Structure formats: C-alpha cells, structure tokens
Amino acid sequence: MSLPEYKKDFLRAAVSGGALRFGSFELKSKRTSPYFFNAGDFYTGELHEPIMDAYAQTIASSELADGFDVIFGPAYKGIPLAATVFYALIKMDRVKYAKAAYSFDRKEAKDHGEGGTIVGSPLKGKRVLIIDDVVSAGTAKRQAIDMIRAAGGTVVGIVVALDRQETLPDGDCKTSAIGQLRKEYQIPIISIVKLDDIINGMKGVISDNDINNIEEYRSKFGASD
DSSP states (O other): OOOOHHHHHHHHHHHHTTSEEEEEEEOTTSOEEEEEEOGGGOOSHHHHHHHHHHHHHHHHTSTTTTSOSEEEEOTTTHHHHHHHHHHHHHHHOHHHHTTOEEEEEEEEEEOSTTOEEEEESOOTTOEEEEEOSBOSSSHHHHHHHHHHHHTTOEEEEEEEEEEOOBBOTTSOSSOBHHHHHHHHHOOOEEEEEEHHHHHHHHBTTBOHHHHHHHHHHHHHHBOOO
8 A cells, every 4th residue: 555645755854864764773672673763853954844744744634633722842852843843734724723823841940031841822721732753662741741731731642753663662562652652541642654654665765674674673573552
C-alpha cells in the first residue's frame, strides 16, 4: 500500500536532512537500534516545511481535527513544533482553526512579569492537544499531562512525528510506550509515520541490508498493541 504524499515528503526530508539515519545507534534503553530519528535536525527552511506540513496533515486527517482548542508544546523541542504546526494548520484552513491557539511551558517558573510556567494561551477549560517529536518511555508526556490538568485543561490527544512501535524495555514484551499511554489515559495518540511506514517507504531508497536490519529489530522488539 502506497504512502500518502505528505508522508513520503516527510521521509525524504528526514533522510536528506539527517534527521532519520541508518546504521547502529545505542538508545537510552541500551538497545542497539538500526535507525535513529531526531526532529531537532529539521532546523533549515528546506527541511522545516515538510515536517510542519506533515504534522498539520496528520492532525487534519485524524479524529482530532475538530477536537482541540489549544496545541501545547512541552519544552524544549515541543515549543517550535507547537508554534509552526499551528501556523501550518491556519494556512491549511483559516476558518476552522482561526479561534484555536497554542502554548508551551517553561522549564523554570518565571517570578516576574506574567509569572508562571505556561506561555501563550491559558489552558483552563480548554481541550489541549500535545505535540512532540517522539514518545520514548512516556515520562515527559505524563509530566505534560499533569501540568495541563493542573492548569485546568483537558488533554484530548497527543501527536508525534514517529511511532517506533517497539516494546518498553521493562514492560510485558508486548506493549509500546504509546500503547501504554493510550491505555493509561484513554486518549488518542497519532503519529506522522510508524516504523512500518519507514520500512515500506525506504525500500529502494536505503540499502537492502539496512532494511533487513530494521525488520530484524522489529521482529525482536516489535510491540503487538
């Protein structure tokens, strides 16, 4: 099954810009992964546009398209994502998203001026969509959810760039970090691409050896949720 064009554009940009690399990489989990993704490498205009458009297309084509008031970007990588994806959504459909807003948090509370840790739209009484690059163990997302709830907001979903579709290192050997968050909070979590999309989209682009290594990794650590 062919990938949508925005996913193809995203993968092409990720590879050409070095945000998606193939080889051998040690993860925080101490697993050795045959691929590595870092959304922080989308820092040029040429590369930034495809990822912002892909986030916007992913949101607009999902069940979350009409179900949020505020896009929230957890510090630090989520901050530019929230602002630029919000802009991409406005460009896509000004009428639908004209009343939407975005916000983000500070790592350290400000004790002067407006004070506090939340910058941008107030969250009280709002339906909040969290945006970030990936879900690793899920710790940062739980912290963001707690922060939003403490500010009076309701988290309605999470959108990330990549779903690695792999089991938690200390889990039940079946559940992924995203699957665990879905179960824990009963909210939708969507991604621009999944590991399956990388495998399908990169065939003929990267070496057969790299594809085989990724498939072996998925076979060993792939989640079933």
